[in-house]
Structures are given as structure tokens and as C-alpha cells.
Amino acid sequence: MDNNSLKKGVIMRYLKVITLLGLIIIFFNGFWSGKTDAEKKEERIKVRDTTLKDLYKYDPEAKQILKKAYGYAVFSNIGVNLILLSAEGGIGVAHDNATNKNIYMNMASGGLGFGLGVKDFRAVFIFENKKVFYDFVNLGWEANAQADAAAKVGKKGGAIGGAITVAPGIRLYKMTKNGLALQATIQGTKYWKDTELNK
Numbered sequence: 001m002d003n004n005s006l007k008k009g010v011i012m013r014y015l016k017v018i019t020l021l022g023l024i025i026i027f028f029n030g031f032w033s034g035k036t037d038a039e040k041k042e043e044r045i046k047v048r049d050t051t052l053k054d055l056y057k058y059d060p061e062a063k064q065i066l067k068k069a070y071g072y073a074v075f076s077n078i079g080v081n082l083i084l085l086s087a088e089g090g091i092g093v094a095h096d097n098a099t100n101k102n103i104y105m106n107m108a109s110g111g112l113g114f115g116l117g118v119k120d121f122r123a124v125f126i127f128e129n130k131k132v133f134y135d136f137v138n139l140g141w142e143a144n145a146q147a148d149a150a151a152k153v154g155k156k157g158g159a160i161g162g163a164i165t166v167a168p169g170i171r172l173y174k175m176t177k178n179g180l181a182l183q184a185t186i187q188g189t190k191y192w193k194d195t196e197l198n199k
Contacts, residue, residue, distance in 0.1 A: 037197055044093045044104055048074040051122040051175070058179050065126060065163070071096045071133040073125040075107050075191070092123075092191070094137050098130070103137050104197035109189035123186070124163075124173040132169035140192040141167075 035043070051074050056063045066072050075092035092105040107123075127133035135141070143166065163171035166186065173180060 040091075041093075041102075041104060041197055044076075044091055045102070047076045047091070047122075048093050048095075051076070051124065054122075054175060055124055055173055055180075058175070059173070062124075062163070062173065066124075067097070069126045070098060070129050071127045073105065073127075073136065073191075075105070075123040075125075077107060077121055077123060091194075094125075094133070096133065104194045105137070105191060106194050107189060107191045109143075109186075121177075122175045124175070126163055126171040126173075128169040128171075132167070136170070136191065137193055140190065141170075142190045143186040143188065 052063075052066070071094060073092055073094035075090050077090035090107045092107060094103040094105055095101070096103070125136070127136065163173045166172045172186070174186070
């Protein structure tokens with residue numbers, strides 16, 4: 001077996017472990033919590049409201065930006081880094097400003113990275129028009145390398161630089177407990193509608 005084949009085999013094993021980690025995180029993050037659908041929805045609304053309150057504290061202009069947008073989505077993510085592996089799982093809610101309707105969503109991702117620990121962070125997406133909102137909610141969305149590169153652009157040290165454009169018509173705020181994250185890694189993260197909660 002040559003070196004390339006060996007490397008591919010190792011990478012495939014890592015990806016399988018990452019996928020498993022992501023699924024475990026999602027399950028323990030609410031899917032198998034024993035809560036009713038109404039309780040799960042209420043939990044997501046509370047997380048959304050708390051996240052937006054924090055966002056407005058860090059960037060007061062964000063409140064008007066969200067009001068003027070077609071819609072927005074807020075996700076609560078739990079990221080886990082284990083030596084060379086990383087995975088995220090989370091819950092979210094998208095809001096259509098035109099109809100005042102909430103759509104409940106999920107997210108998950110996995111990748112290779114360095115570190116050991118757990119990261120708790122929030123993501124707020126802003127949608128400029130109906131098409132990008134509709135596609136994100138109904139077709140799902142996966143952040144690519146370009147979106148990741150855009151999200152990693154830092155602004156003025158610790159100052160608030162506002163949301164980063166991660167795709168045409170989509171902007172992103174990513175926050176940690178300490179404020180807005182200037183180094184936001186989102187590549188390989190998938191977002192999709194929760195079919196159970198949107199019946």
C-alpha cells in the first residue's frame with residue numbers, strides 16, 4: 001500500500017469518527033432529550049432571544065439591520081475539538097420578517113483540526129431577500145471554503161466590525177461568550193429544516 005492510499009484511509013477513518021461525533025452532539029443537544037415538540041420550540045425561541053439581546057449589546061446597529069432584512073436565522077452551536085478531530089451540532093430558528101413565521105432548524109459539521117476542549121458559540125444569519133432565505137430554509141445550505149475565508153476576516157482587533165458576507169445575499173455574525181468572533185470557521189457546516197418541529 002503506497003503513502004497516498006494510506007493517507008486516504010486515515011482521512012476516511014477520521015471523517016467517520018467526526019460524523020459520529022456530530023450525530024452524538026445533535027442527539028444530546030435536544031433530539032433525544034425527552035422534551036415535547038412544544039418545549040423544544042420554546043427552548044429555541046429563548047436561545048434566539050438571548051442571542052439577539054447579546055448581539056445588540058455588542059453591535060447596536062444589528063437590530064435595525066435585522067428589522068430591514070427579509071429574514072434571519074439564529075443557531076446555538078456546541079463545538080467539540082478532540083486532538084485532530086472537531087465536530088459541531090446545534091439547533092436553530094429562522095424567522096421570516098414578511099410573514100412573522102418561525103422555522104425550526106438544525107446544524108452539524110465536522111472537520112480536522114488541532115486542540116482539545118469544547119466551544120460554545122452562536123451564529124446569526126441575515127438574509128437580504130426572499131430567494132436566499134427560502135433556499136437556506138427549504139433546500140438547506142452548506143458553508144464552503146469561500147464562506148469560511150470570508151468569515152475569518154478580522155476587523156480592527158477587538159472592535160465590532162459587523163456581519164461578514166458569507167454568500168450572495170447572506171451575512172453572518174458569529175458570537176462566543178466573550179462577544180463577536182473575529183475568527184469564525186464555518187466551512188463544511190450544514191444547515192437544514194427540522195422536519196419534526198415544522199409539521
